[in-house]
Amino acid sequence: MSLLVVGSMAFDAIETPFGKSDKIVGGAATYIAWCASNFTSVNQISVVGGDFPQEELDALTARNVSLEGVQIKKDEKSFFWAGRYHLDMNTRDTLATELNVLGSFEPVVPESYQNCEFLMLGNLAPAVQLSVIEQLKQKPKLIVMDTMNFWMNVAMEDLKKVLQKVDVLLVNDSEARELSGDYSLVRAAKSIMAMGPKYLIIKKGEHGALLFYDDKVFFAPALPLEEVFDPTGAGDTFAGGFIGHLAKTKDISFENMKTAIIVGSAMASFCVEKFGTERLREINKNDIDERLQEFVQLVNFDIDLVG
Amino acid sequence: MSLLVVGSMAFDAIETPFGKSDKIVGGAATYIAWCASNFTSVNQISVVGGDFPQEELDALTARNVSLEGVQIKKDEKSFFWAGRYHLDMNTRDTLATELNVLGSFEPVVPESYQNCEFLMLGNLAPAVQLSVIEQLKQKPKLIVMDTMNFWMNVAMEDLKKVLQKVDVLLVNDSEARELSGDYSLVRAAKSIMAMGPKYLIIKKGEHGALLFYDDKVFFAPALPLEEVFDPTGAGDTFAGGFIGHLAKTKDISFENMKTAIIVGSAMASFCVEKFGTERLREINKNDIDERLQEFVQLVNFDIDLVG
Numbered sequence: 082m083s084l085l086v087v088g089s090m091a092f093d094a095i096e097t098p099f100g101k102s103d104k105i106v107g108g109a110a111t112y113i114a115w116c117a118s119n120f121t122s123v124n125q126i127s128v129v130g131g132d133f134p135q136e137e138l139d140a141l142t143a144r145n146v147s148l149e150g151v152q153i154k155k156d157e158k159s160f161f162w163a164g165r166y167h168l169d170m171n172t173r174d175t176l177a178t179e180l181n182v183l184g185s186f187e188p189v190v191p192e193s194y195q196n197c198e199f200l201m202l203g204n205l206a207p208a209v210q211l212s213v214i215e216q217l218k219q220k221p222k223l224i225v226m227d228t229m230n231f232w233m234n235v236a237m238e239d240l241k242k243v244l245q246k247v248d249v250l251l252v253n254d255s256e257a258r259e260l261s262g263d264y265s266l267v268r269a270a271k272s273i274m275a276m277g278p279k280y281l282i283i284k285k286g287e288h289g290a291l292l293f294y295d296d297k298v299f300f301a302p303a304l305p306l307e308e309v310f311d312p313t314g315a316g317d318t319f320a321g322g323f324i325g326h327l328a329k330t331k332d333i334s335f336e337n338m339k340t341a342i343i344v345g346s347a348m349a350s351f352c353v354e355k356f357g358t359e360r361l362r363e364i365n366k367n368d369i370d371e372r373l374q375e376f377v378q379l380v381n382f383d384i385d386l387v388g
Numbered sequence: 389m390s391l392l393v394v395g396s397m398a399f400d401a402i403e404t405p406f407g408k409s410d411k412i413v414g415g416a417a418t419y420i421a422w423c424a425s426n427f428t429s430v431n432q433i434s435v436v437g438g439d440f441p442q443e444e445l446d447a448l449t450a451r452n453v454s455l456e457g458v459q460i461k462k463d464e465k466s467f468f469w470a471g472r473y474h475l476d477m478n479t480r481d482t483l484a485t486e487l488n489v490l491g492s493f494e495p496v497v498p499e500s501y502q503n504c505e506f507l508m509l510g511n512l513a514p515a516v517q518l519s520v521i522e523q524l525k526q527k528p529k530l531i532v533m534d535t536m537n538f539w540m541n542v543a544m545e546d547l548k549k550v551l552q553k554v555d556v557l558l559v560n561d562s563e564a565r566e567l568s569g570d571y572s573l574v575r576a577a578k579s580i581m582a583m584g585p586k587y588l589i590i591k592k593g594e595h596g597a598l599l600f601y602d603d604k605v606f607f608a609p610a611l612p613l614e615e616v617f618d619p620t621g622a623g624d625t626f627a628g629g630f631i632g633h634l635a636k637t638k639d640i641s642f643e644n645m646k647t648a649i650i651v652g653s654a655m656a657s658f659c660v661e662k663f664g665t666e667r668l669r670e671i672n673k674n675d676i677d678e679r680l681q682e683f684v685q686l687v688n689f690d691i692d693l694v695g
Binding site: 168169264265266267268285288289291297298299300301302305306307308326330332336337339340342343344370373374376377378379380381382383384386387 | 475476571572573574575592595596598604605606607608609612613614615633637639643644646647649650651677680681683684685686687688689690691693694
């Protein structure tokens with residue numbers, strides 16, 4: 082098995098200008114698994130409470146997502162987040178955060194998960210991410226890490242330790258500015274790559290994503306959509322598409338990372354079309370191929386036309 | 389002569405987080421002419437006061453910019469704008485606007501400017517833009533129009549008349565939202581194209597630009613720069629590169645418009661590197677070709693790597 086994913090599996094309650102969800106299944110590792118399982122099998126590490134629906138676990142198992150590494154704490158409750166998006170869909174207020182099982186999460190890497198080639202560290206406490214890296218007997222071919230500004234405020238020292246051990250970091254633009262202390266994203270990227278990761282992806286939501294490596298930069302747009310229905314999980318889905326494509330092709334060249342970012346962008350463009358993971362559950366390979374072709378049309382131009 | 393440009397030639401005083409300019413030469417048509425003259429000769433229509441520097445006029449003439457259509461009102465003063473940019477460089481406060489000669493501007497199209505194939509209407513009162521269109525005995529092959537939110541507030545009826553006569557409209561994202569009354573840029577684009585222009589370009593500053601046509605969309609990124617020194621004139625320079633490339637190649641297919649937008653983006657990326665038109669005065673064909681190659685590197689990916 083080539084892809085190991087660590088992250089939260091949880092409940093979300095979401096309000097957007099278009100409507101309001103019930104308490105639905107969410108969590109970084111849930112989105113990553115639904116997305117990456119289109120490309121490769123997944124070994125999942127997470128923790129849920131006794132309230133987490135068995136049907137969700139069964140649905141993931143049916144998609145070749147191994148749950149051997151998912152701890153189920155029968156007498157506790159799953160992590161819960163509630164949030165409300167503003168009209169621009171780029172900003173949101175957190176209405177509730179209940180850590181529950183996540184507060185005391187100690188990940189355990191099952192023996193059968195050893196020798197993974199690709200490791201995706203979903204957004205979690207840096208200490209938890211570090212614990213997973215340290216339990217692996219052999220360094221994976223590629224370690225990709227997601228994080229968020231929250232950890233920069235409460236666990237910066239731990240975060241810096243993890244940064245030294247990962248190959249690719251994913252952050253959004255405001256997080257890149259906070260982590261580096263620099264407003265210019267180009268300078269911010271240089272500072273952050275000096276902290277450890279050789280590759281840096283800066284996500285800009287509806288404005289696309291930038292991949293930095295050495296002195297190179299690649300830009301992937303977001304697909305212009307009539308409606309962004311619910312942005313929850315778009316970043317996790319992007320990460321799932323990125324690492325899913327790399328794990329499938331086993332090619333970690335910069336050229337293939339460009340393609341992987343386009344795959345991530347395409348998958349994220351599905352995610353935001355409906356509440357939660359709903360859209361990700363519907364799509365098939367044809368849908369994905371068609372969406373990828375839309376990205377080709379979106380950015381391809383003929384420089385030879387410069388007369 | 390194939391390209392006719394109408395717009396302001398003026399003075400600007402600019403404050404950015406990086407510094408403060410003296411009263412320097414600016415104006416939409418000035419930027420457009422400096423930029424487009426890299427690709428084609430230009431017939432300029434504008435108005436200046438007796439205070440406008442003769443050296444500036446001479447420098448433009450030396451670049452094959454005809455000034456026969458530029459009225460010089462010896463006893464009056466040129467249009468003057470002063471503004472201060474915020475740290476994000478996307479928002480700015482207007483500190484002073486002195487219309488001066490622009491307040492009573494009645495453009496006159498010289499006989500030698502008739503039969504132009506390409507018409508670039510720089511940001512100006514819609515009535516002035518309309519007057520130029522109506523003075524042309526033969527409809528140009530392509531009419532491109534820039535405008536701004538100010539005219540939506542004070543001259544919407546005139547603006548709508550011009551919209552019915554142009555082929556391509558250039559606006560920024562907030563202007564597209566204001567003009568259409570729709571937050572979604574994809575839906576806004578449909579509404580605006582129903583007002584007249586077959587092609588719509590929505591500029592998003594550091595986040596690039598979108599070209600809409602029929603049910604097609606193309607996205608051009610902005611070059612990620614360490615420093616945006618002064619954004620003044622970037623939109624005009626973008627327009628100048630876009631129409632300059634089209635006028636040079638005389639090809640108004642959607643495919644070539646994509647390339648034209650990349651040329652516009654490349655030219656705008658030079659503009660912001662120094663105050664005012666300074667950087668545009670320095671660059672040569674080699675610089676432009678190199679910058680265009682950077683755009684190819686920035687967005688090109690190999691979809692065949694999707695295994």
